[in-house]
Amino acid sequence: MSERPAPPDGQPVLRLEAVRKTFGSTVVLRDVDLDVAPHTVTALIGASGSGKSTLLRCANLLEEIDDGAILLDGEDITDPRVNPDTVRRRIGVVFQAYNLFPHMTVLENITLAPRRVHRVPRAQAEERARELLERLGLGGRAGEYPDRLSGGQQQRVAIARALAVRPRLLLLDEITAALDPELVGEVLGVVRDLKDEGMTMVLATHEMGFARDVADQVCFLDGGVVLERGTPDEVFGAPREERTRRFLRRLTEAGRL
Amino acid sequence: MTPKDTVPAARTPGDRAEEPHDAYVPSARRLERERFKRARTRRAAAVAAVSTLVTGTVLFLVVVESPGWPRTRETFFNAHYAREALPHVLEGLWLNVRLLAVCGAAVLALGMLLAVARTLRGPVFFPLRALATAYTDFFRGLPLIICLLMVVFGVPALRLRGVTTDPVLLGGTALVLTYSAYVGEVFRAGIESVHPSQRAAARSLGLGGGQTLRHVVLPQAVRRVVPPLLNDLVSLQKDTGLVSVAGAVDAVYAAQISASKSFNYTPYVVAGLIFVALTIPMTRFTDAVTARMDRRRAQGGIV
Numbered sequence: 217m218s219e220r221p222a223p224p225d226g227q228p229v230l231r232l233e234a235v236r237k238t239f240g241s242t243v244v245l246r247d248v249d250l251d252v253a254p255h256t257v258t259a260l261i262g263a264s265g266s267g268k269s270t271l272l273r274c275a276n277l278l279e280e281i282d283d284g285a286i287l288l289d290g291e292d293i294t295d296p297r298v299n300p301d302t303v304r305r306r307i308g309v310v311f312q313a314y315n316l317f318p319h320m321t322v323l324e325n326i327t328l329a330p331r332r333v334h335r336v337p338r339a340q341a342e343e344r345a346r347e348l349l350e351r352l353g354l355g356g357r358a359g360e361y362p363d364r365l366s367g368g369q370q371q372r373v374a375i376a377r378a379l380a381v382r383p384r385l386l387l388l389d390e391i392t393a394a395l396d397p398e399l400v401g402e403v404l405g406v407v408r409d410l411k412d413e414g415m416t417m418v419l420a421t422h423e424m425g426f427a428r429d430v431a432d433q434v435c436f437l438d439g440g441v442v443l444e445r446g447t448p449d450e451v452f453g454a455p456r457e458e459r460t461r462r463f464l465r466r467l468t469e470a471g472r473l
Numbered sequence: 474m475t476p477k478d479t480v481p482a483a484r485t486p487g488d489r490a491e492e493p494h495d496a497y498v499p500s501a502r503r504l505e506r507e508r509f510k511r512a513r514t515r516r517a518a519a520v521a522a523v524s525t526l527v528t529g530t531v532l533f534l535v536v537v538e539s540p541g542w543p544r545t546r547e548t549f550f551n552a553h554y555a556r557e558a559l560p561h562v563l564e565g566l567w568l569n570v571r572l573l574a575v576c577g578a579a580v581l582a583l584g585m586l587l588a589v590a591r592t593l594r595g596p597v598f599f600p601l602r603a604l605a606t607a608y609t610d611f612f613r614g615l616p617l618i619i620c621l622l623m624v625v626f627g628v629p630a631l632r633l634r635g636v637t638t639d640p641v642l643l644g645g646t647a648l649v650l651t652y653s654a655y656v657g658e659v660f661r662a663g664i665e666s667v668h669p670s671q672r673a674a675a676r677s678l679g680l681g682g683g684q685t686l687r688h689v690v691l692p693q694a695v696r697r698v699v700p701p702l703l704n705d706l707v708s709l710q711k712d713t714g715l716v717s718v719a720g721a722v723d724a725v726y727a728a729q730i731s732a733s734k735s736f737n738y739t740p741y742v743v744a745g746l747i748f749v750a751l752t753i754p755m756t757r758f759t760d761a762v763t764a765r766m767d768r769r770r771a772q773g774g775i776v
Contacts, residue, residue: 284500
């Protein structure tokens with residue numbers, strides 16, 4: 217958890233240059249460019265299968281891209297000479313299905329990476345974990361096993377787990393998609409707090425209201441291409457592309473916007 | 474750029490045909506990365522080859538240069554005695570193979586019954602559950618050789634009418650008794666490892682308890698326990714030799730007969746190598762089957 221030297225001002229935390237990703241003969245990402253500035257939130261929107269999740273998985277090197285480059289703080293992390301583990305240590309990920317380890321308590325889930333990867337002494341790691349739990353409204357849950365928590369609580373534990381190693385960048389992959397509507401608010405509230413604290417985040421989401429409210433930059437993905445990008449007001453208020461308009465209209469009709 | 478502009482030579486050989494409307498040409502960056510990865514693969518292969526060669530040479534020299542090697546070679550690796558013993562050992566092996574086939578099938582069937590009996594729920598099945606548990610406890614704890622002696626010599630001593638006294642049949646029975654207790658526990662572990670939500674999903678589709686077990690639980694359970702199951706089958710294959718306590722001549726016993734005639738241990742080595750040679754294809758085959766199944770349901774990703 218050593219503090220890395222701060223990168224020069226103005227350099228994006230995450231940059232995608234002409235990223236291409238295929239699964240077999242299906243092109244999932246086609247020439248995707250993206251800049252994520254420090255302390256900003258980028259929301260990826262688009263229909264299922266438009267490539268949002270794949271983009272996040274590529275950024276965390278869970279998938280290997282076919283062409284192009286992904287830069288973290290200016291370093292090309294898709295270069296095959298780079299050790300993916302050292303890259304992943306700098307990126308936190310929260311998954312749609314929480315992916316908590318069922319055989320560990322909440323506290324053990326959160327302290328696993330600090331203790332085993334970053335060699336933080338147990339007492340210190342646990343102190344940090346309890347602090348995070350307190351902040352996320354889960355004080356007193358440290359000794360519970362994940363299966364005994366509600367979905368919203370589990371997802372907040374997953375966020376605490378991702379934050380425990382003080383990541384440079386947080387990737388959130390449709391983190392409220394598996395939650396009951398009344399639990400969505402508590403998780404999104406946490407994300408809003410993180411933004412206020414200056415965390416750099418990229419999130420794939422179907423919560424358009426939330427994207428509009430919290431994001432600095434909105435990217436509309438369609439068929440593996442960033443079809444439209446801009447501030448929330450630009451994309452949601454005055455979309456230029458017909459496909460964006462159609463997508464937003466469908467959501468409005470479904471009562472989701 | 475239209476597809477016509479794409480120079481075919483610009484594509485890497487490994488690149489399959491892209492759909493025609495996508496005029497994709499790999500970038501210089503990609504080509505460089507692929508070159509690097511190929512070089513890295515070649516380097517890794519070279520390191521593996523050198524490392525294997527060095528390890529092999531060192532082991533070879535340690536054995537061959539040891540002070541007792543000439544005598545050891547004479548006693549354990551004598552070509553003459555190997556040729557002499559081979560037909561007898563192979564003849565004995567036929568008994569091992571037959572026993573393995575019959576006992577293996579019986580063990581799998583009985584083991585599965587035991588496992589199912591132990592996982593049945595409901596008070597009606599209590600006696601069945603208790604019986605299966607008692608059986609497993611007893612035969613898993615009883616040393617195989619004692620089980621064999623008791624069945625092979627104890628059953629004929631009862632002088633029951635219509636019950637065989639054939640040592641091979643009785644020996645096989647003893648093997649099945651012991652091994653089905655082991656295998657039953659392996660199956661049970663597999664059944665219990667299937668997540669309860671699978672059962673819930675099947676039951677809520679209207680499948681009955683038996684149907685749930687047959688179509689949803691067991692297919693997943695059996696797949697998971699293939700490696701430990703194979704362990705027990707290989708172990709069984711070697712233990713088929715124990716039927717020789719009653720005088721049946723299997724491969725190991727045949728080797729023992731040859732060895733005691735010549736005071737040379739080569740026949741044992743021959744028998745041992747044949748057993749090893751039998752298990753390897755079996756292991757590779759099951760590995761290949763499981764790997765293929767895993768590929769078909771793979772989720773993707775590189776970690």
